[in-house]
Amino acid sequence: MAAGTADAVEFQPGMRHRRIRWRRYIGLSIPALIALVVIIAGVFAELLQTHDPEFIDLAARLAPPVFDGGTWAHPLGTDELGRDIYSRLLHGARVSLIVVGIVVPGAALFGTLIGLVSGWVGGMTGQILMRVVDLQLALPAILFAVLMASLVGPSLTNVIVILLFWTWPSYSRLVRADVLSLRERDFVTASRSVGAAPWWIMRKHLLPNVLNTIVIVMTLEVALVVLAEAALSFLSVGVPPGTSSWGRMITEGRDTMNVAWWPIWLPGLTLLIISLTGNLMGDWLRDALDPRLRNLR
């Protein structure tokens, strides 16, 4: 049914056609706006903050947000130690940005490389690479995080390393599947028959054809990585105490959950909105670029 409507749209002439094309981008505008706000919040956290995010002010503990009877001194209220929640949320955005900014491109790069090689070379090497990829399924990120935390204590570096290790196989699996079908296509066979080097074929023929898949997975992984960082920090195996992370704020808010809603609701809602944003952007991209990936997750 949906496909039929889309076809009809393509045949609309003139202005009407253009207006409908524009409407497609409205779905993207709200998530894009939210993403922009988060990026600004994370980058300019020091400029936008009203308080030092870790400054403890026991006199002002559990002050409510301004829309729930509080004052503008703490627009979103304070937690049980009197730390300003608005400022902590800004710095939490920075932690998420750092993690996403390193983990998502890093994992995409490495995972794509392994996927290309294992799909192209095939045989024993390909099999061994795929078994390594399967490790992701056997060793959940949380267990690995727990191991690291028990050895060297929680740190931001740990979180990044663990999430890198944990997310690259998703790219490999999809890229490999694409490569396996691409390598049988005529244009690839033609290149091979005239003696093109494998590396050249990968770069000129295979990579451009898997790029859509990679971009879509990268967008969808943003939400996953943000939630994973929060979960690790919630378990106190993520970022160390004294760092404003949304996951940590939820852990710390849980003791006062029964008397104050804001210390736990605000970071929770922030997380929900951010991961919703990532998913919506990913879905939008997928529908626009490559509808056949609809069953990706």
Added chain:
Amino acid sequence: MQFWSYLIIRLIQAIFVTLLVVTIVFVVSRTVGNPEETMLPPLTTTPEDKERFRELLGLNHALHVQYGNFLLDLLQGDFGTSWRGGGTSTLDAIGDRALNTVKLGVAGVVFALALAVPLGIIAALRRGTTLDWLARFVAVIGQATPSFWLGLMMIFFFSVQLGWFPTGGAKEGFRSLILPAIALGLFELVAIMRLTRSGMIEVMDTDFVRTARAKGLSERTVIWRHGVRHALLPVVTMLGLSLGRLIGGTVIIEMVFAWPGVGRLIIDSILKNDFPMVQAAIIVLAASIALVNLFVDVSYRFIDPRIRAGAA
């Protein structure tokens, strides 16, 4: 014959994966950290204490000897001795908790399946209706909700405010299990529902469903015999693959609900610097994931005749 050779190859693969996990755990624990620094209190430890400790855990041997001993001990079922609690065997401690984790995991999956499959089928058959739209809306929200936050919210509303369920622990049997199972299963529910819905939409459009309708089968038979049976195959695969995620999820949910399972044992052991316990629990969990994946792969051959035919 075919089946047995397949089983043996799959078994070797499972052993390979487990061995790789064990090796990673060993290498990481011996190179990234230093057990004597993690486990001994820094200020009150004398050099003699350190030496005794190293001897006790075999840390004074060369690394490859340690690795050999480590593997030999594991093979003999010796997963090490807990550093706390009067030297209990770590394997015993894990065994005591394992049943609770299994209970939680199974309850989560059952909850997810029981809701997701019917919802997915209905959403697919009534595509474009309010119900379909609602199901997809819930799916989008559910996928974005952090499970630990959802768990805390449920405790707040259903346990603290309404008093319907206990706030944590496993003392009240089934009533204790409901909230953790929902929090754990929500993510799987969404994934299964999406998969069922798209699978159903796809299969209802195929030639063999059209044939079934054309030969006059009732709509119910078409949907159940031809549609659902087909649409559920990817769900089985996904369930097998998501086992790792599920176990990771139990660690989080056990912490939220103070559920006495293996995940909580691990986190508690970190806080107590009980490294042997952490190490043993990770190995046990990873090995059981490999084992269940093997089981899923093998059972899949019985569910889907095409795989058997394809292998022949």
